[in-house]
Amino acid sequence: MARFWPSIPLPWLLISAMFLAADATTFTLVNKCEYTVWPGVLANADEPPLSTTGFPLQKGESRSLAAPAGWGGRFWARTRCAQDPAAGELSCLTGDCGSGQLECGGRGAAPPTTLAEFKLDGDGGLDFFDVSLVDGFNLPMLVAPQGGKGGRGNCTSVGCTGDLNAACPSELRVAAGGGGSGVAACKSACDAFRRPQYCCSGAYGSPQACKPTPYSEAFKSACPQAYSYAYDDATSTFTCAGADYVITFCPSPNASQKSTSSQAQTPEASAAAATGDAPLINNTMVYEGAVAEASRASPSARAHLSSVGLVGVAASMWRWQQLFLA
Template identity: 50%
Template sequence: MASDNSILSPVVLILILVSAGAKVCESARIFTLINDCKETIWPAIFPGENFSGGGFELKSHQSIVLTAPVAWSGRIWARTGCNFDKNGNGTCQTGRCGTSLKCTGSGETPTTLAEFTLATTDFYDVSLVDGFNIPLAITPMNGKGNCSVAGCDGDLRPNCPKELAYKANGKTVACRSACDVFNTDEYCCRGMYGGPVTCQPTNYSKKFKAACPTAYSYAYDDPTSIFTCSETDYIITFCSSRNKTVCTYHNKKLHCNGLEGRKSLMGKWWPLMLGLPLLITYYG
């Protein structure tokens, strides 16, 4: 588990990095994970050997900066409603990957997934093919190419069809996929439906798409759901609007998606940095 000092509020964290002049591997990708949810989440990453062991706690309005290895391909998601003991043993309401804080495999459905394949040109998407548990957005920063914001900032839980509702303690905490519930070839895009021509949107996937137009709603939802970018860093934000100002650190500079956002954030947080520069050692 990351130490308490290694997880800070998003902007304070980035500004500390700028002040300390941190050095980051230029060929790697910097991932900034931000929790904008009202509650604590437990992000999971698979494969996660290079990401705090694949799992950690992230409290409301905190963030963490991680370095993705070159050519990494994998997925990131949030676990919710978790209860881990001091040894990292426990379980979660959604997204669990066994009974450990550190994930060694893919999470259980239903989960909202951020998926990446890092190469000369990166491919990334947010997928609801395995269902939905919380909103999730991917914002590329300083990249070349299309570099669109991917994600789902709508909340499917309040209007989840009752037959897809995943409940805990009487409350809908996630929305399952139709494939997960009904397990038919049509909903799972297999058998005679195992191709882009025969596998078409269903009433359920259309509801997902209406709420989340830049996320995968079913297996062959490629044209509006998968994005590409080169030489970029990524901000993965949980429970946030896709057009919200977010920031990351690159080449010893603070970068935000919007000049006005950067100015206002710098003015607000810069005075808080004076007593904190030593915390950069947790990110070296």
């Protein structure tokens, strides 16, 4: 028996396809490091995984991933990865997700790791995003919105573009290994000391009780746009609407950070921002639980911006030395 298919005019099919495409957000991951990185991707609970949860990204390469409307999750870079010749398992010195494979398969990053976190189509239809140092730092990262619409949200490029490893206090350092003396990553104070006042846990498990510490303040001084501790929401969460996002690992360190709106960018400036060559903006990011809280934060708190250039980076490095290396 012949199967009956309703007749749908071609224009309606095209319009439907356009609406479906409009609902998707594209994340483009760009590697500007001088070495290979292995990005990891983790969807929030009850969110669908993207088409891949882990892959290698050679120097200069990029890869785009589509996310459905309302998606939430995080991205990071695994570094110094190697495959065991006998067992065939992949292991990474920083950002390892413990799967033993290219794909993380629903596993998160082991700290210390720089994180980019997102919740699409949140409160008021806005995307909420941040770069977080709550789990420590392993490499510089920049998130650049592209094509935000309607003047909604601040749509600024945010991240941590300096190398915190270079001035990391000795008690927070993760050694590069391999017989060298380099630093592969910088731990958070929570990861290093496991004390409630550093982890915002126990009696310190509220914004009123958990305050910045000298360690988180040093992170904040070096990267004013990034989350430095769990309740750093007011200056570290950003919003946009209808945008795609470029996540750059190791963006140009000498880019001056100044606020830009995707609505006011020229095509040349927009393309430069996508590769990390455009002026950056000085504002921060959140860890997974804080993204959801930030979506309920007041507009005035979410809109708080700061501006720091090369002078700020130099000053922050001096502050690291005064606090920890003297």
